[in-house]
Amino acid sequence: MSLPATLTKPLSLFFDYMIRERGLSTYTEKNYRRQLEPIAEFLAGQDIFQWHQVDAGWVRQIASQAKRDGLKPGSIALRLSALRSFFDYLVHRGDLSANPAKGVAAPKQGRALPKNLDxxxxxxxxxxxxxxxxxxxxxxxxxxxxxxxxxxxxxxxxxxxxxxxxxxxxxxxxxxxxxxxxxxxxxxxxxxxxxxxxxxxxxxxxxxxxxxxxxxxxxxxxxxxxxxxxxxxxxxxxxxxxxxxxxxxxxxxxxxxxxxxxxxxxxxxxxxxxxxxxxxxxxxxxxxxxxxxxxxxxxxxx
CATH class of the missing domain: 1.10.443.10 (Intergrase catalytic core)
Structure with missing residues (x-):
């Protein structure tokens, strides 16, 4: 699916920013890309072509779609975390006035503790x-x-x-x-x-x-x-x-x-x-x- 530049260009700028300004590794950048590009594809399929069109309701739909795609709670939480970081970047740039993903909670997940030796x-x-x-x-x-x-x-x-x-x-x-x-x-x-x-x-x-x-x-x-x-x-x-x-x-x-x-x-x-x-x-x-x-x-x- 060909995505509009209005969705892809801000992502590219964000990925460059994470490496150049934040000093993150290319491995981390790839993980962000793996989480955010499917979100852009989902939004384009819903006729959403601008990031400022995404509100908290759309963020919840993104999480629901991830669940339908078979992602586990931990993976959904990771996807929402990447989305929050991206929106924080857009707020920092002045492209958004607020982060619509801030108030959206990830699905609850059991956190198994590793076993320890006595x-x-x-x-x-x-x-x-x-x-x-x-x-x-x-x-x-x-x-x-x-x-x-x-x-x-x-x-x-x-x-x-x-x-x-x-x-x-x-x-x-x-x-x-x-x-x-x-x-x-x-x-x-x-x-x-x-x-x-x-x-x-x-x-x-x-x-x-x-x-x-x-x-x-x-x-x-x-x-x-x-x-x-x-x-x-x-x-x-x-x-x-x-x-x-x-x-x-x-x-x-x-x-x-x-x-x-x-x-x-x-x-x-x-x-x-x-x-x-x-x-x-x-x-x-x-x-x-x-x-x-x-x-x-x-x-x-x-």
């Missing part, structure tokens, strides 16, 4: 007593993921120079190329030192990567996932082991011990607190105790 399962997984370089490397990776709450991409992206052993912190590059400093200690520090002592046995030439494959190159995400799953089976852990489960276990155990959601947010590198609330959960009894102790109208009179 402390006994963590101890069981980490009981790696083999002394070959690959086993030492694997335990160091698992200890560091659990000890610092790293994402898989952050773990494999670490260089040797990013580690400050004496201070007990490391520099990671998270989502959106955002840098943060993360503390680590205890077993994570001990096993990282063990790994650094044997790292040279896998080194084949100049390589800055902290964690190496058996070929001497930077280890890949797939290799980390495979090795962690294998260690889960080898150590007879009931749960399937994957890198994100270690990160989530870190967050859960830190939050259960400290109750400090903001601190856990910083440690995980979450830009939005709501993301931390999804990945870290307190049981209801704990929340009820916090409420009873903290809320002025909930305290019992002595």
């Amino acid at each position: 402390v006994d399962e963590i101890n069981q997984l980490m009981s790696v007593d083999e002394d070959d370089p690959l086993a030492i490397r694997d335990r160091a990776m698992m200890e560091l993921m659990y000890g610092a709450g790293l994402r898989l991409s952050e773990l494999i992206g670490l260089d040797v120079r990013d580690i400050a052993l004496r201070k007990g912190d490391l520099r990671v590059i998270g989502k959106g190329d955002k840098e943060r400093i993360v503390p680590f200690a205890g077993q994570a520090k001990e096993w990282l030192m063990n790994w650094l002592r044997v790292r040279g046995q896998l080194l084949k030439g100049p390589e800055n990567a902290l964690f190496l494959s058996k070929l001497g190159n930077r280890i890949s995400a797939r290799a980390v996932q495979k090795r962690m799953a294998e260690w889960g089976q080898k150590q007879s852990v009931n749960s399937h082991i994957n890198p994100h489960k270690l990160r989530h276990s870190f967050a859960t155990h830190m939050l259960e011990s400290s109750g400090d959601l903001r601190a856990v947010q910083e440690l995980l590198g979450h830009a939005d607190l709501s993301t931390t609330q999804v990945y870290t959960h307190l049981d209801f009894q704990h929340l009820a105790k916090v409420y009873d102790a903290a809320h002025p109208r909930a305290r019992r009179k002595k």
Whole structure:
């Protein structure tokens, strides 16, 4: 279907703006394009050829059409989010006076929490007593993921120079190329030192990567996932082991011990607190105790 320039040109300007002004990646730009171009096609099919013709009613119809097309609630929410960002851009340019998608809610969706390991399962997984370089490397990776709450991409992206052993912190590059400093200690520090002592046995030439494959190159995400799953089976852990489960276990155990959601947010590198609330959960009894102790109208009179 050939779309009118009155719909496509503002989209093209928006995509260019996201890359040039906002500094977003071409991958992110493609995701916006994937969400917004079907909306333009839908509007053109309804004889809507100008973006200023779209009001809240049309936005709701866009969401309904997405549902008819078989999109799940999460995908519909993503589409509406992209549309809100586009309309914010048009408001910023002065093409619209208000964002018609602002008040339109996405369909409700269940948000399943990732499973976490309990402390006994963590101890069981980490009981790696083999002394070959690959086993030492694997335990160091698992200890560091659990000890610092790293994402898989952050773990494999670490260089040797990013580690400050004496201070007990490391520099990671998270989502959106955002840098943060993360503390680590205890077993994570001990096993990282063990790994650094044997790292040279896998080194084949100049390589800055902290964690190496058996070929001497930077280890890949797939290799980390495979090795962690294998260690889960080898150590007879009931749960399937994957890198994100270690990160989530870190967050859960830190939050259960400290109750400090903001601190856990910083440690995980979450830009939005709501993301931390999804990945870290307190049981209801704990929340009820916090409420009873903290809320002025909930305290019992002595």
